[in-house]
Amino acid sequence: MVMNFFEAVEKRRTYYGISKDKVVSDERIQEIIEHAVKHTPSAFNSQSTRVVLLLGKHHTKLWDITKESLRRIVEADNFSSTEEKINSFESAYGTILFFEDSSVVEYLQREFSTYKENFPIWSQQTNGMHQFVIWTALEIEGYGASLQHYNELIEEDVKKEWNIPRSWKLIAQMPFGKPTAEPGEKEYGSLEERIKIFK
Numbered sequence: 001m002v003m004n005f006f007e008a009v010e011k012r013r014t015y016y017g018i019s020k021d022k023v024v025s026d027e028r029i030q031e032i033i034e035h036a037v038k039h040t041p042s043a044f045n046s047q048s049t050r051v052v053l054l055l056g057k058h059h060t061k062l063w064d065i066t067k068e069s070l071r072r073i074v075e076a077d078n079f080s081s082t083e084e085k086i087n088s089f090e091s092a093y094g095t096i097l098f099f100e101d102s103s104v105v106e107y108l109q110r111e112f113s114t115y116k117e118n119f120p121i122w123s124q125q126t127n128g129m130h131q132f133v134i135w136t137a138l139e140i141e142g143y144g145a146s147l148q149h150y151n152e153l154i155e156e157d158v159k160k161e162w163n164i165p166r167s168w169k170l171i172a173q174m175p176f177g178k179p180t181a182e183p184g185e186k187e188y189g190s191l192e193e194r195i196k197i198f199k
């Protein structure tokens with residue numbers, strides 16, 4: 001699909017209705033992730049973002065881990081809606097995990113102590129930029145995605161399951177798949193209130 005930058009930015013939405021149907025090759029998804037990780041900017045060019053692509057049984061395992069972790073903390077009476085939500089993510093084609101390497105952040109804090117307080121904030125911002133690039137790129141390919149945050153709940157199990165380095169901090173999960181339902185109308189706040197221009 002040919003889309004200019006602003007069309008792609010506009011068309012990227014949160015898709016909850018997604019299926020396991022393949023839209024493009026796994027190699028193409030890998031290419032998108034590699035391109036994003038190589039070219040997305042980072043504070044001090046720190047390149048602190050780490051990305052893990054889970055497909056097939058690995059993707060299913062992630063949402064099993066999440067479901068079982070939630071089962072331990074959500075009251076049994078209320079669990080069915082939680083389970084339904086997690087099943088909707090499990091119904092996706094794959095999931096992309098976003099991490100930040102805390103060893104890189106800590107190194108920068110030591111090296112540039114004047115900005116010590118800023119590096120953790122910039123690290124989050126850097127990660128968000130990667131999320132946006134990949135989310136929008138998936139949209140161009142015809143996949144719909146959403147952004148989820150079960151971080152603290154699943155981080156230990158995720159690290160164990162996929163042998164993820166201790167220093168990688170889990171930031172977000174992005175399930176993606178073939179859209180089965182379009183997102184609803186989006187409301188937009190007034191641009192006049194959100195933008196000031198001086199010329």
Ligand SMILES: Cc1cc2nc3c(=O)[nH]c(=O)nc-3n(C[C@H](O)[C@H](O)[C@H](O)COP(=O)(O)O)c2cc1C
Binds near residue numbers: 012147148183
């Ligand atoms: C930083 C950030 C965090 C978000 N966290 C979640 C989340 O935890 N769960 C979720 O379902 N959507 C999450 N979203 C999606 C937003 O709710 C969604 O982007 C917003 O409502 C606008 O809708 P759109 O994505 O369709 O344009 C997040 C989005 C951003 C940018």
